[in-house]
Amino acid sequence: MDNWAKLLTAVAAVLGAVAWPLALFLTALLFREVLRSAINRIPSMLDRVKTASIAGVKVELERVADAETEEKAGKVTPNQKEVAARIAVEKSDLGPQPLLKELDRLCLEFDALRRDFPSGDIRTRAMTRIVVQMRSLSPSLIEFLDAYKGSGSAGSRLAAIAMMQMVPMSADVSWLEGRFSSEPPFLFYHAALALQNALDSPGASEKRLQEIREAARRALERVKSFNGVPDHSTIEVLETMIVGTNSIAPGHD
Structure with missing residues (x-):
């Protein structure tokens, strides 16, 4: 009797082990068209989620540009850092390519502004909105910093400067100093801000700090030697680094 009981228990265990896989197989077989349709929809669902995330990034960029007053727009603000941190979280889901596409759009927009609009306060404000948005994408x-540094586009080089403003330890001091020889005033004003942020960055060695101060001093001499009226905002930033003044105003184009 005991042997029969053991046999029945063993048979029941085998049937139990087989039943669930068999049931799943029959379910998949019966509903294979429905399952196939659902699986085929997964990529489009993911695309919609990604599209919504990209749209959210664009909204964040517009909001941060709207939030900065003209007086604060010249400097990196806590608000810009906060938006940059949120976008960095989005990057983990989106990957870098959609963000690169958005940054490249801003670069092209900057180049178009310089090409198509006359110099003046309106153009400067529009350019400042662009650099504020670039900063939020930069961290x-x-x-990709080196690719933007080496670009023939002024907008792309501005993006590289924005990266160095937001991540001061990445600042290429020699390259930034070179901006004062070859760029329009708007770019070398922001190059001056990048140098200042690098100077204020905690943990920088005394050798690097001295390198930055010397670069600022040479840049100041170069800006003051330009024909015509030198860019006052750039001079103020550079003098702050050399003699410790504190007045900083938005740059001009």
Whole structure:
């Protein structure tokens, strides 16, 4: 009797082990068209989620540009850092390519502004909106810094400067100093801000600090030697680094 009981228990265990896989197989077989349709919809659902995330990034960029007053727009603000941190979280889901596409759009927009609009306060404000948005994208794309530094586009080089403003330890002091010889005033004003942020960055060695101060001093001499009226905002930033003044105003184009 005991042997029969053991046999029945063993048979029941085998049937139990087989039943669930068999039931799943029959379910998949019966509903294979429905399952196939659902699986085929997964990529489009993911695309919609990604599209919504990209749209959210664009909204963040517009908001941060709207939030900065003209008086504060010249400097990196806590609000810009906060938006940059949120976008960095989005990058983990989106990957870098959508963010690069958005940064490249801003670069092209900057180049178009310089090409198509006359110099003046309106153009400067529009350019400042662009650089504020570039800053918010920059920490997420810092690994692409060299590509933007080497670009023939002024907008792309501005993006590189924005990266260095947001990540001061990445600042290429020699390259930034070179901006004062070859760029329009708007870019070398922001190059001056990048140098200042690098100077204020905690943990920088005394050798690097001295390198930055010397670069600022040479840049100041170069700006003051330009024909015509030198850019006052750039001079103020550079003098702050050399003699410790504190007045900083938005740059001009």
